[in-house]
Every structure is written in C-alpha cells, then in structure tokens.
Amino acid sequence: MTAKILVVDDQPINLRLMQARLRDxxxxxxLATSGAEAIEICRRETVDLVLLDVMMPEMDGYEVCRRLKADPACRHxxxxxxxxLDDMRNRITGLEAGADDFLTKPVRDLPLFSRIRSLTRLKILSDEMRTRAETTMRVLAGNEADAVAESGTGGSVLVVVDSPAEGERLxxxxxxxxxxRVHVGPVADLEAAAIEPTDLLAIDLQAESFDPLRLCSLVRSNEATRPLPILVLASDGRDETRIAKALELGAxxxxxxxxxxxxxxxxxRTQVKRRRYDESLRRSLQQTIELATVDALTGLSNRRFFESHLTASIARARTDAKDLSLLIADIDHFKQxxxxxxxxxxxxxxxDVAARTRDSLRACDLACRIGGEEFVVVMPDADSEAAAAIAERLRRVVADQPFPIGGEMISVTISVGFSTLIADDTDATLTKRADQALYEAKRLGRNRVVLRAA
Incomplete structure (x- = not known):
C-alpha cells in the first residue's frame, strides 16, 4: 500500500533523511519547513499522513496539530x-492536541512504518465512507455531509486480559x-454479539491464556465487529515485533x-471519538442512501448512485495517484x-447473488445493481492483478454453491468483465471497456472473467 506523506521539520537534514527512508x-x-506551510499544503493537496516535528520556531508541532484537527478540510x-523529548507530559500534550501517535527520536523503522501503514489503511476506509456520504448528499440535496465528532468520553470499553488484577487496574x-467490562482468560466464549456494542476493545498483547493476535484478526474478519477500534497493551522493547504485527492485523x-x-x-478518548465519528457517517449513509440510492430488491446501491460515485472515485484516484478498477457482472441465462x-x-x-457479492468484496469496494441481472463493483486502490483476484473470487462464490430454485438445487453462474483506469479515461470509457470485456466473457462461453485493457 502506498501513500502520500507530508514531513514537517525546520531542519533540512532531518527532512532529507526522512524523505530517503520513506522513498525506500x-x-x-x-516536505515542509514550517507549521504554516504544512497547514497550507494539507488544505491544498491530498495528504494521507503527516509526520510532524514538535520543536519548531514560530509554531510548534502541538499548535500545528490543533489547527489541523480544528479545520474541517484537514481534521481527517x-x-x-x-x-x-521522551517525556510523558509531552506525549499526553500531543495526544490531547489530536495527534494519532507520538514517536521519539531516533525513530526506528519498525514502529515508524507500522504506524504509517496502519494509519493510512484506516484513512483509506474513512475517506471512502466520506466520499460515499458526500455522493449521497449531492444526489439528494446538493449538500456536503460532515458528521460532527463527539467528545470521546462516556464510551463502552471491553478489556480482555489474562489476570483479574490487570483487569481491575485498567x-x-x-x-x-x-x-x-472486563473479560479475563480464554476468549473462545467471547462471541461477536458480546463485543459489537462496544466503543473500544483493549487487548493484553502479553496474554498467555489466549492468542491476542488471533483475537485482533477475528475481530477484523467479522463483519459485525470490523469497525471496532482496538487498543493493544504491550511491554516496551520486548513486544515491538508483536506490536507491528497487531497493527498489521488491524489494531x-x-x-x-x-x-x-x-x-x-x-x-x-481518541479511539472512542473516531468510533463515534465513523458510526455517525454510517448512520447518515444508511438513512439517506435508502431514500433514493439503494436498489429495493437487493439492498445494493442502484444505478443513480453508481454513476455519481464513479465520477467522484475517478477524480479521487487521479488526485491521489492511485489505481481504480471497475467490474461488471451478469447472471448467465437469467431469462431461463x-x-x-x-x-x-x-x-x-x-x-442471493447480491448477498454473495457483498460478502466477497473488500471493505472499500462498492457493489451496485444497475438493472436487470447486471451488477457493477467499483474497486478503489485496485490494479488489474488485484481486480482480477476479486473478480475471480466473485465468480467462484456464485458458481461453487448451487441455488435453491423450484425445490431443486440449481447451478447458477456469472460472467465478469473488468477494466482498470488509464490516463485519458472518463466514466464512459472505463465503463465501456468493462462492458466490452463482459460481452467477451459471454462470447467465450460464460462463467469466466475477462479483462479489457486499453
């Protein structure tokens, strides 16, 4: 996963060293050499993450962070x-200013790149939700949606630890x-239904009676608990590799x-606030999309939403210099x-096809029914190889499990065509190539995936 990183430091040598590490x-x-320049860049360009030096003249990193988090255009x-300065007071000052993390010089590669990858992955998902919210509001009323973040207190926290004493301390x-709420010991009986009403899950990374990394993975792989923020508790130094693995798994x-x-x-507070913000976006999306942009039969987005969203997705892909792919699937012999x-x-x-489609996609993909037996999927940050894998998985999930039809179990298949965004593409040309690939898949015998390049 790539990302656009803004590095802010008043020392040119520090900028060059960090630039070299990131480019590797x-x-x-x-690069920015002052807080004012950093704020201007964030307002003007798409930035995925800011690495911000604290000790700078005129405006220190704390104040820069406060201003970014107070600006609706930059707060995300x-x-x-x-x-x-490896001092707890400075760390807390930074967190209360809105910083997502606090790294001490000299910054080692493992914590640096683990945090970058974790935070940029979360931002991609959040950006996709905001894009959908803004698309919906444009379709319905021409206004931008901007959910208001809450204070971050008064949340529900589930602590999962190895010992009652540790649970009581936290x-x-x-x-x-x-x-x-505190859960002590093995987590085999900790069902998704018990986790889902929570605003924050705190997991002891040193636990021995259960596998904390496996728990992180299970929470992220379950649709009901996937949005839940995870905070892991670790010991310094000894757990650095496990911390990086936890962040990779979705902590x-x-x-x-x-x-x-x-x-x-x-x-x-930071994680509960983020949870509430994301939930407010989800509620807004659910309420407004259902009014005019959801296909009543399948629950997927409809053609109206797809056409507006594709325009926004292409614009964002170009701004961020990232890939975008489009998939069109058609149920074979549906008239029969x-x-x-x-x-x-x-x-x-x-x-049933819509449900299987939804379950087989990534969290950031958007599936739509655009008419009859035809479905499309918009796949942000997916090149041709990733799109081919998604398309093949979708084809298999339909073909491999028969459908109950008329008291019998009948095999149903789909044909899939897809295309990937190129330099001079418009909405129409990207869609046309995917459509041509679909017809090629039909011509070649159906139940297959075809790519249409340029």
Whole structure:
C-alpha cells in the first residue's frame, strides 16, 4: 500500500533523511519547513499522513496539530508527532492536541512504518465512507455531509486480559470516563454479539491464556465487529515485533507498560471519538442512501448512485495517484430462470447473488445493481492483478454453491468483465471497456472473467 506523506521539520537534514527512508519504502513524500506551510499544503493537496516535528520556531508541532484537527478540510488526516523529548507530559500534550501517535527520536523503522501503514489503511476506509456520504448528499440535496465528532468520553470499553488484577487496574483508570467490562482468560466464549456494542476493545498483547493476535484478526474478519477500534497493551522493547504485527492485523493503537493513567485516557478518548465519528457517517449513509440510492430488491446501491460515485472515485484516484478498477457482472441465462420458474424465483436469485457479492468484496469496494441481472463493483486502490483476484473470487462464490430454485438445487453462474483506469479515461470509457470485456466473457462461453485493457 502506498501513500502520500507530508514531513514537517525546520531542519533540512532531518527532512532529507526522512524523505530517503520513506522513498525506500515507495511512499510519496512532500516536505515542509514550517507549521504554516504544512497547514497550507494539507488544505491544498491530498495528504494521507503527516509526520510532524514538535520543536519548531514560530509554531510548534502541538499548535500545528490543533489547527489541523480544528479545520474541517484537514481534521481527517492522521498526524504523528516526532520529538527528541521522551517525556510523558509531552506525549499526553500531543495526544490531547489530536495527534494519532507520538514517536521519539531516533525513530526506528519498525514502529515508524507500522504506524504509517496502519494509519493510512484506516484513512483509506474513512475517506471512502466520506466520499460515499458526500455522493449521497449531492444526489439528494446538493449538500456536503460532515458528521460532527463527539467528545470521546462516556464510551463502552471491553478489556480482555489474562489476570483479574490487570483487569481491575485498567478498569479503575478507564471507569473515570467510560463504562468498562472486563473479560479475563480464554476468549473462545467471547462471541461477536458480546463485543459489537462496544466503543473500544483493549487487548493484553502479553496474554498467555489466549492468542491476542488471533483475537485482533477475528475481530477484523467479522463483519459485525470490523469497525471496532482496538487498543493493544504491550511491554516496551520486548513486544515491538508483536506490536507491528497487531497493527498489521488491524489494531488501531497501542500503549506501553507501565501504563500511565493520563496517556491511557487520552488514547481511549481518541479511539472512542473516531468510533463515534465513523458510526455517525454510517448512520447518515444508511438513512439517506435508502431514500433514493439503494436498489429495493437487493439492498445494493442502484444505478443513480453508481454513476455519481464513479465520477467522484475517478477524480479521487487521479488526485491521489492511485489505481481504480471497475467490474461488471451478469447472471448467465437469467431469462431461463424467470421463464422456467417465475419472476419471484428470479428475484430470489438476484437477492442471493447480491448477498454473495457483498460478502466477497473488500471493505472499500462498492457493489451496485444497475438493472436487470447486471451488477457493477467499483474497486478503489485496485490494479488489474488485484481486480482480477476479486473478480475471480466473485465468480467462484456464485458458481461453487448451487441455488435453491423450484425445490431443486440449481447451478447458477456469472460472467465478469473488468477494466482498470488509464490516463485519458472518463466514466464512459472505463465503463465501456468493462462492458466490452463482459460481452467477451459471454462470447467465450460464460462463467469466466475477462479483462479489457486499453
């Protein structure tokens, strides 16, 4: 995953060194030598993450962070503060200013790149939700949607630890601002239904009675718990590799032992606030999309939403210099199903295909029914190889499991065509190439995936 990183430091040598490290990992880098310049860049350009030095003349990193987080155009950009001051008061000041993390010089590669990848991955998902919200409001009323973030207190926190004593210590701190539940020991009986009403999940990364990394993976792979923020508790140094793995698996943040009360509360507030903001976007999307942009039969977005969203997605892909692919799928011989078993059965097949499509996609992909038995999927940040894998997975998930039709289990297949954004593409040309690929798949015998390049 690539990203555009803004590095802010008043020392040219520090800028050049950080630029070289980031470019070696194939990140795009923008440089700024002052807080004012950094704020202007964030307002003018698409930035995925800011690495911000704290000690700068005129405007220090704390103030820059406060101004970015107060600006509606910039508040969604993750900010990582970097300083030579390894002092808890400075760390808490940064977190309370709105920073997403705080790294101490000299910054080691493992924590640096783990945090960059984790935060930029979360930003991609958040950006996609905001784009959909803005698309919906344009379709319905021509206004931008901008959910208001809440305070970050009064949340529901679930603490999963190895010992009652550790659970009580953490609970005693968190109870001053949140409602806290503690689960001690094995997590086999910790079902998604028990986790889902939570605003924050805190996991002991040193636990021995259960696998904390496996728990992170399970939470992220379950649709009901996927949006839940995860904070892992680790020991300094010894757990650095496990911290990086937890972040890779989807953990949002970490805190090192011995746990400082104010730091734990600050990190918890940040994650609860983000959870509430994302939930407000989801509620807004659900309420407004259902009015005019959802296909009533399948629950997928309809043609009206697709056409508007594709325009925004292409513009964003070009601005961010990222890939975008478009997939069109058509149910093979669908007329025979309608003619042989009736339209009610045909509608059931459409609903089932839509459900399988939705379940087989990435979180950032958008599936739509654009008419009859035809579906499209918009795939941001997917090149031809990634799009081919998604398309093939979708084809298999339909073909490999028979459908209940007229009291029998009948095999149903789909043909899939897809295209990937090129330099001079418009909405129409990208869609036309995917459509041509679909017809080629039909011509070649159906139940297959075809790419149409330029």
């Amino acid at each position: 990992e194939y990140f795009e880098v923008i 950009i993750p900010v990582v503060l970097i300083t030579a 609970s005693r701190i968190l109870r001053s601002e949140h409602t806290v 949002n943040d970490y805190i090192l032992r011995p746990v400082d009360r104010n730091e734990l509360l600050a990190r918890a 199903i309608n003619d042989g078993w009736g339209h009610a059965v045909g509608d059931g097949v459409l609903r």
